[in-house]
Amino acid sequence: MMMLPSPSISSRARYSRSRSNKNQKSPPSIAGTDWATLDFGLIEKDLAAKLSDNDIRDVLLHINAANKVKRLWLTNCTNIRGIGLRPLSGSTLIEKIDLSLxxxxxxxxxxxxxxxxxxDIVLPILDSIISNETLCRLKYLNFPKGWRMRAYNTAKSGSSTETQSIFQAFLARYDQMLQNRGPPKNHSGIDLEIGIFGRHNSYGTQYNICHQCTKLFRHDCSVGDDNAEHYFCSACEREYCGNCVTTTGCGICSYGFCVGTCITHSCASPNCDEKVCDECKQYWCDKCYRTWCDECCSRNCLDCEWCTKRYCHECSENDEMNGVLRCDEYDCVxxxxxxxxxKRLQEGELDCMKCIRKATPLIKQLKDENKELKDENEALCQRNQNLEESKQSLEMLMYNRMGITSRDIGCRYRTLQEPN
Ligand SMILES: [Zn+2]
Ligand SMILES: [Zn+2]
Ligand SMILES: [Zn+2]
Ligand SMILES: [Zn+2]
Ligand SMILES: [Zn+2]
Ligand SMILES: [Zn+2]
Ligand SMILES: [Zn+2]
Known part of the structure; x- marks a missing residue:
């Protein structure tokens, strides 16, 4: 029997074929009525995250997954090691598996x-599926990010094939299987390129197929051909066709992102409709924290060439003391x-008079601050002395009351100080 951690999907009925009245709205289910799609993203996230390998195995066995399931989305199943996927071994029906979780x-x-x-656990199961090349229908795999990034780092370090990870070896086998399958051709299907520039997050992703509709792209079509148009989103790290997802380039790094979901921040210029990705969003004005696209930023902001502090013109104008300014003196850059x-002035490296004048108010400000600190220090010393004096007179008063003379006190202090 299946053991599920929470009552909300513990009922078998949830997994069984819907027998409910057509007019009655059935509760959300992780599978369609024919079990072709099994999507754990349709149950609560917290619950999916608690499912164990045994839970997954029981579900797969119960629905005869090897002979029923074509698409498996393990969304949010972050608690499993993979043993629970064994009932899928040798499946000649499964077409898509998303292991990105x-x-x-x-x-x-x-x-x-x-x-x-x-x-170590999942790859043998996948191998059992792809080894039957004539019957295997698998055409889409999305791997866990950790596997891909470790393989990327191994590949980048230039390790030889002997030290190639078992994951890289699997990628090569899967890639070969896709190639052997034939058209759409001129592509291998798995991105194993090591990008020197830009993000490396596409490594080990499949780029010949739309994540959503499974449309295959032909890389031998001319540009503009519908079959050649596809986009990789650098946030959700999946490939899409233009019909499924609208993507746009980030206005700073120009990588592609799904509009409205993976990229939501807009350039701070009111007349600009460029978007800025989450990673680039942090290149803000250090005062007002607004972010502009690259083009607007070059018009709106200045970066200090020594400390890289960025201030927009507005903030620099309102706060000349801290703002970043471009010297307009001829010959000064x-x-x-x-x-x-x-700092340059103190190091004797500033010779532009205009720049020196700009740094001067800061000297005055620092001097003022210094003076303020000095005054504060003096006041504290004075207060300390006063306290000490009143403590002594209080002590004298107390001893007088107790009939101890100042000479006795002196004696007592001496006895205390002398070692026995
Ligand atoms: Zn699509
Ligand atoms: Zn996306
Ligand atoms: Zn960006
Ligand atoms: Zn600002
Ligand atoms: Zn802009
Ligand atoms: Zn600076
Ligand atoms: Zn200057």
Whole structure:
């Protein structure tokens, strides 16, 4: 029997074929009525995260998954190691498996800590599926981010094939199987490129197929051909066709993202409709925290060339002391904040009079601050002395009351100080 951790899906009925009246709205189910799609993203996230390998195995056995399930989304099943997937071994029906464990338009980098799903356990199951090349229908695999990034790092370090990880070896076998299958051709299907520039998060993803509708892309079509148009989202790290998802480039890094879900932040310019991705969003004005697209930023902001502090023009104008300004003196190229100018001045490296003038108010400000601190220090010393004096007179008063003379006190102090 299945043991499920929570009552909300513990009823078998939830997993069995819907027999309910057509007019009656059936409760959300993780599978369609024909079991072709099994999507754990349709149950509560907390519950999916609690499911064990035994739970998954029981579900798969119960519905005869090897002969029924074509699409398996293990969304949010972050507690499994993979043994529970064994009932799928040798399936000649399964077409798509998403092992990334995140839902639609969710960034796999956000699963913390890394889920325990294991290569050593899952790959033999996948191998049992792809080894039957004539009957195998598998055409889409989305792997856990951790597997892909470790393989990326191994590949980047230039390790030889002997030290190739078992995951890389599997990728090669799967890739070969896809190639052997024939058209759509001119592509291998798995992204194993090591990008020197840009993000590496596409490593080990499948790029010849739309994650959503499973449409295959032909890389031998001319540009503009519908079959050649596809996009990789750098946040949810999946490939889509133009019909399923609208993507746009980030206005700063220009990587592609799903509009409205994976990229939501807009450029701070009121007349600009560029979007800025989450990673680039942090390149803000250090005062007002607004972010602009690259083009608007070059018009709106200045970065201090020494400390990289970024201030927008508005903030620099309102706060000249801290703002970043471009010196307009002929022959001077300084773009700097006052404290960096002051530092150059102290090091004797500032010779532009205009820049020196800009740093001068800061010297005055520092002097004032210094004086304030000095005054404060003096006042504290005075207060300390007063306290000490009143303590002594209080002590004298107390001893006088008790009939002890100051000479006795002196004696007592001496006896206390002398070693026995
Ligand atoms: Zn599609
Ligand atoms: Zn996306
Ligand atoms: Zn970006
Ligand atoms: Zn600002
Ligand atoms: Zn803009
Ligand atoms: Zn600076
Ligand atoms: Zn200057």
């Amino acid at each position: 995140v839902g639609k338009h969710c960034n796999p980098s956000n699963i913390m800590p890394e889920p325990p799903i294991s290569c 300084n773009i700097a904040c006052s404290s960096c100018l002051l």
